[in-house]
Amino acid sequence: xxxxxxxxxxxxxxxxxxxxxxxxxxxxxxxxxxxxxxxxxxxxxxxxxxxxxxxxxxxxxxxxxxxxxxxxxxxxxxxxxxxxxxxxxxxxxxxxxxxxxxxxxxxxxxxxxxxxxxxxxxxxxxxxxxxxxxxxxxxxxxxxxxxxxxxxxxxxxxxxxxxxxxxxxxxxxxxxxxxxxxxxxxxxxxxxxxxxxxxxxxxxxxxxxxxxxxxxxxxxxxxxxxxxxxxxxxxxxxxxxxxxxxxxxxxxxxx
Numbered sequence: 001x002x003x004x005x006x007x008x009x010x011x012x013x014x015x016x017x018x019x020x021x022x023x024x025x026x027x028x029x030x031x032x033x034x035x036x037x038x039x040x041x042x043x044x045x046x047x048x049x050x051x052x053x054x055x056x057x058x059x060x061x062x063x064x065x066x067x068x069x070x071x072x073x074x075x076x077x078x079x080x081x082x083x084x085x086x087x088x089x090x091x092x093x094x095x096x097x098x099x100x101x102x103x104x105x106x107x108x109x110x111x112x113x114x115x116x117x118x119x120x121x122x123x124x125x126x127x128x129x130x131x132x133x134x135x136x137x138x139x140x141x142x143x144x145x146x147x148x149x150x151x152x153x154x155x156x157x158x159x160x161x162x163x164x165x166x167x168x169x170x171x172x173x174x175x176x177x178x179x180x181x182x183x184x185x186x187x188x189x190x191x192x193x194x195x196x197x198x199x200x201x202x203x204x205x206x207x208x209x210x211x212x213x214x215x216x217x218x219x220x221x222x223x224x225x226x227x228x229x230x231x232x233x234x235x236x237x238x239x240x241x242x243x244x245x246x247x248x249x250x251x252x253x254x255x
Contacts, residue, residue, distance in 0.1 A: 034089060037078055038250040048076025049114050052237050060247040062100065062237040070239045073136070074114045075103065077234035084230045085255035088200040093193070093246045098125040099238035100245040102198060103136060105231040116234050121200055121209045123245070127187045131209045131216025136236075139163060139226060141171040143217040146181035150220045151227070163226060174223075181215075189214045195248075203255050 037045060040058035053062050053076045064070055083104065094100060106118025117137040122129040133143040143149040152174060154166075166173050189212045190196055199210040205227070207219045221227040235247055 032253060032255075034087070034251040034253045036250065037080070037252045038247070040248070043076070045078060045080045046076050047079050047114070048234075049074050052076075058248060060235070060250070062235065062245045062247075064237055064240075064243050066242055069242075070237065072112065072115070073236055073238050075116050075234035075236050077108070077114065077116065077232050079232065082230050082232055083202075083252075083254075085203045086200075087202070087253040087255065088233065088251070089197065090250040091195045091197050091248050092123060093195050094123060094125045095244045096125040096193070097241045098123075098243035098245050099240050100124070100243075101134065101136070101236045101238070102200065102233065103236065104200060104202060104233045105228040106136065106234065107228070107231050109137070116232060116236075118228050118231050119202075119207060120236070121198060123198070125192075125243070127190055127192075130190060131186070131211045133207060133209060133217050133219045135172070139172040140167050142175065142221070143219045144171075145216055146183050146186055147177050148179035148218040150176045150178060151223045152176065154223050154225050179218075186211070186214060186216055 038060055040055065042055055043053075051068055052064060052070075052074050053060065055061070060076070062076065088102070088104065090102070092100070100123045101120040102123070103116045103118055103120045106116040109115040109117055115137070118135065120134045120136050122132045122134045124130055130145065132141060132145045132147075133149075134141050142151060151172065154163075154174060191212075197212050199213070201208040201210070205221050207221070208215060209217045235245070237243070237245060
């Protein structure tokens with residue numbers, strides 16, 4: 001009888017441990033799920049200039065009109081946290097004359113309201129730059145559309161105090177291209193004047209930009225002097241003619 005009693009207790013204990021382990025696993029797994037960071041109702045968690053940004057019908061809209069022409073780029077910034085390793089998914093729709101982008105691992109510029117300095121997944125209505133990796137207010141273009149690029153450590157011959165000396169034709173010069181894709185084939189995946197999906201995978205030194213499920217650029221940044229490992233995300237309205245950019249379904253997953 002005693003053996004039966006202890007066997008029964010053993011079964012209960014094993015069941016309890018399995019249940020606890022399952023709950024713990026579910027709790028841990030929840031940390032790796034996509035969560036919405038834009039509520040579709042207001043700017044909660046975000047900070048931007050209401051002259052250029054508004055929320056309507058569940059959509060974050062950035063617009064430049066003939067009466068509000070920009071003198072410099074303006075961002076709406078997700079201020080709740082600075083991100084390191086993550087995935088970001090969102091949908092965008094842009095007018096033909098539009099120019100925008102999704103910044104990440106970016107720093108605030110104290111002397112410029114609503115400005116960011118850092119990596120950007122470029123977006124434009126004419127699809128000259130969509131999906132490329134452009135470093136806003138820093139090293140400029142790091143990986144063009146269709147390129148897989150490695151940025152090595154900056155040589156001692158390049159002055160670290162003036163990195164713009166290593167920029168020509170709006171492109172960082174110290175980079176190694178290891179693969180390229182036909183730009184025309186990539187552009188054919190983009191729906192003009194309609195919703196498209198951006199998916200960023202940012203982990204350690206590697207940044208991948210996907211548009212509608214296709215890899216548009218991949219960057220491995222080994223330049224310890226200039227790279228960024230943590231920072232804010234934000235989306236942009238760009239200097240230029242009147243335009244409109246819309247974002248929705250902005251979702252984040254921590255890695």
